[in-house]
Amino acid sequence: MMLEATVKMSNKEKFLSHYGMIDFSHDKESFVEKRRAAEKALKGLEFPTSKTEYWKYTRINKLIRESYQLGPADVDSDIDLSVPTKNCLVFVNGYYTDELSWTEAEAGIDFMPLSEAKEKSDKLKGSFDSLTKKEEIFSMINTAYHQDGAYLHLKKGKAAESVYYIVNISAGNQPMSNPRNFIYLEEGSSAKVVMKHISANEGNSFTNQLSEIFVEKNANLEINKLQSENDDAYQISNDEVSQEGSSQFKMNTISLGGGLLRNNLNLDLNGEHIESWMNGLSLLHGKQHVDHHTLIHHREPNCVSHELYKTIADDASTGVFNGKVFVHPIAQKTNAYQSNANMVLTDDASIYSKPELEIYADDVKCSHGSTTGQMDEEAIFYLRSRGIGKKKARAVLLNAFLTDLVEQIGVEHLREEVQSVIDKKYSGVK
Incomplete structure (x- = not known):
């Protein structure tokens, strides 16, 4: 009697099998090539484990073992987005939803779905995927399988009058989405952006977001990321930022809801007289787990970076912070400040904090600190x-x-x- 052999799929193979039926043939060839290269890179990458230092306190076994659904979903047109602005792009499960979106054109500013920009934008074609961390498995998954996302481009000297909102909604039965955002501010331009992540219903969901953000000389950009999903939502977020000389950039990450949130924020300071702010506010309850990882490279002299992250952990929740400031040998006169402060409201809440400085220049002013305590x-x-x-x-x-x-x-x-x-x-x- 012959016995049929059964082949057990690995967690990675099972997870990636969710994407097997997706058709991206509508993309231009240059973007299809990026997807193919990412798929090839994925063969040599593995999901992080408890032995992976970079993920030491955040376990993703449950996340990658879930079964997810790909595809758009219906959302009530009366859903409260709390968006009082002239410009808002809405994506449901990673797909652009025109009936929930609205835009009012400003001269010198392009704001549209990424899928549309792929057909129109030379700026996108030249810079897309240039900031992506090729060694990061979730970034490569996003590059290979992103559905859509927001494209915002400000031309030289343009100051945006409107706040630009990007809203991602998880809806339906165990949805999976890979939103991809591309934001580019040319020299001397300025803008404020809000990224909102919300759930339309209860139940598991997984969002794997990646944003590439370019801030040219003398440009000024503020991004506020609000995470307000249900307690069963998983989210991995990678934000890659490149700043040029005399630019200003601020990222406020506000984590109010979600079962497991992992935020990776990476800044490259590629000029002199740059100012950067990285802020995080997390309010945790139940068994929520929020992990903030930041990395800032001071590559040139005379730059200033400010980093302030705070967490209030209640019930049996867990907060993680790992921030690293890397000062390169040429980056004299660097001024870098890093602080992580946490408050735990119960004996069952946990905080893991690791601020780091790696300095290879001798004429710098750098400080870091971490405090965790209870109510005074x-x-x-x-x-x-x-x-x-x-x-x-x-x-x-x-x-x-x-x-x-x-x-x-x-x-x-x-x-x-x-x-x-x-x-x-x-x-x-x-």
Whole structure:
């Protein structure tokens, strides 16, 4: 009797099999070549394990073993996006959704789905995939299998009048999406961008986002990324940023919801007199797990970087921060500040923090620090002695802990939205 041999698929093979039926033949050949190169690179890459230092505190076994669905989904047209702006692109499960989007053209600014830009933009053709980390498996998955994303290009000297919103919605039964964003500010231009990630319903989802961001000389860009998905949502996010001389860039990452969130933010400072801000605010509850990894390369002299990440961890949640500042030998007169502050509200909450400096220049001013603690009982006692109730006193302290980060949000409506979440979340804190 002959026995049939069964071949067991590896976790990677099973995960990548989700993409087997996708047809990207509509892409121009140059972009198809990028996809093919990424698929080839994936053969030599493996998912991180508990032994991978870069992923030491974030386990993704459950994420990669889930079964997901690819494809668009219907979303109620009345869904509240909280977007008070003239320009908003909406993507559902990675696919552009015209009926939920609206744009109002500004001269000197191109804002459109990436799929459309692939047909029209020489800037995209010349720079697409140039910042992608080829050794990062999730970045290569995105390059190979991204569905769509946002394209924003500001021409030289253009100051955007509108805030530009990019909204990603996870909807339906265990959706999987790979949004790809491309943002390019030419010399002397300026803009503010909001990226929102929300869930239309309960249930598992997986979002694997990658953004390539270019900031030319004397340009000024602020990006606010708001993660507000349900407690069963997984998200891996890679943001790759290149700055040129005398430019300014700020990224505020605001993590309010999601089961497992991993944010990789990488900055390359490729000129003198650059200023950079990397900020993170995480409010964790239940069994949420949020991991922020940052890397900033000071490659030229006379640059300044500011990094401030704060987490409040409640229940059995986990917060992770690993930030590295790399100062190259030529980068004299570097001024780099890095701080991670955390507050745990229960004995079951966990924080893992590792700020790092790697300095190869001798004339620099660099500092880093990390603190993790509980509520200040003396401060609570003081407030209570002034007639403030215990719950109110604790809420006052938590608000004060987050104030400097909330004030970094340069989009008024978003700042008010985040403050409202903080007020509601901690109004009845124990």
